[in-house]
Amino acid sequence: MPPVIKVKNLSKAYQLGTFGTGTISRDLERYWARIRGKDDPFLKIGEVNDRTTKGQSDMVWSLKDLNFNIEQGGAVGVIGRNGAGKSTLLKILSRITSPTTGTVKVKGRVASLLEVGTGFHPELSGRENIYLNGAILGMRKAEIKRKFDEIVDFAGVERYIDTPVKRYSSGMYVRLAFAVAAHLESEILVIDEVLAVGDAEFQKKCLGKMGDVSRGEGRTVLFVSHNMGSILQLCNTSMLLNNGKIMFIGPTEATVKTYMSSAVTDRSGIKAIGTLKDTIKVTSLTVNETPIDALLMPHDEVLIKVNYECTKPLKEFRISINVFKEGTTVLTMHDLEVGRPIEPGKYESIIRIPAFFLRPGGYTLAVGGHNSNFKNLTIENLEWFYIPDISAFEILEAWSENFDFNNKGLINLPNTGGKRTFLG
DSSP: OOOSEEEEEEEEEEEOSSSSOSSHHHHHHHHHHHHTTOOOTTGGGOEEOOTTSOOSOSEEEEEEEEEEEEOTTOEEEEEESTTSSHHHHHHHHTTSSOOSEEEEEEOSOEEEEOSTTTTOOTTSBHHHHHHHHHHHTTOOHHHHHHHHHHHHHHHTOGGGTTSBGGGSOHHHHHHHHHHHHHHSOOSEEEEOSOGGGSOHHHHHHHHHHHHIIIIITOOEEEEEOSOHHHHHHHOSEEEEEETTEEEEEEEHHHHHHHHHHHTOOOOTTOOOBSTTTTTEEEEEEEETTBSSSEEEOTTSOEEEEEEEEEOSOEEEEEEEEEEEETTEEEEEEESSSSOEEEOSEEEEEEEEEOTTSSOSEEEEEEEEEEEOOSSSOOTTTOOEEEEEEEEEEEEOOOOOGGGOTTTTTTSSOOOOEEEEEEOO
């Protein structure tokens, strides 16, 4: 089956600053090259679109040499950092803007939802905008009328359907816009990061509808989102964009892991504090074998390994891990139930947190240790060290019957707790 979207050597350049090259001679040079069928001479000095650095040229490549095909009925995720070129790609596929070089072949009608209220006129009512949007997408009036009740019911804005949409909230706006795009009979559905405006119940409803559109109706879905759980739930294949280039394309889980590993936070400047900061040297901390910013599924056990060196004997030492969510401590665990003697050498402490123990979301880790069992403890004899924000991990929100609490959840979970091993 031939692909419904075929992209070959696609590039898009933008000029920074004001329109034009700045001088009449340069504008004439560009015009003369165009009428002779030559390349724009100023594109040759275009730079990679890295928004974090100051460049030498005022021409940047928002997209550069993209090549990919999308089969009919596929649900493809597009992920990447802000400024990676995701929205530019969708605008080109939706024919809102044209590529600078390369070709894009799209087979079928495209329904786009690239920002809140795409294709809506604020002075028209919801009812009128449904018919207007449908007409723009090439639908006949009879087709729109047949789908009208279904669109309004899905959007949940029946009471406001004859009210001008300029009086809608952003959430109501996106509800109606998504309902129109998803229900009208287009072959390709293109959705940028707009569902975040809706509430949790509507986001779940939209993901279910996109799944039905892709798998049940055989239509093609392109979905841009920063919510990795939604991408994993909906898309079988995903592409990762970085500075306008395809960094990775393949199965969604592998793409998401590549993205998370490329978006790690530099924590090398974080220093230990406390009386034992020079006695205990933490050499590495991993979460499920990932140094920092691990990406976990809800059914994954959280396995934290701390490697460290001890430079002098301690009588009652143990390692502690603090888990934070949005700055609030949610969990503290130790590698040993009580502190035990430790000699100079290298050690590895392992702390396990069972699957399902933490809700989906982002977490940060701090590591510490103390030389005391808290008997006869005073401020004067307390020995400790602490390293804040040493690592982070994220638990994605994705459902599976393998971890349904009503059926198999919390059965045969690994033991909670930790251990310490002398490495030499």
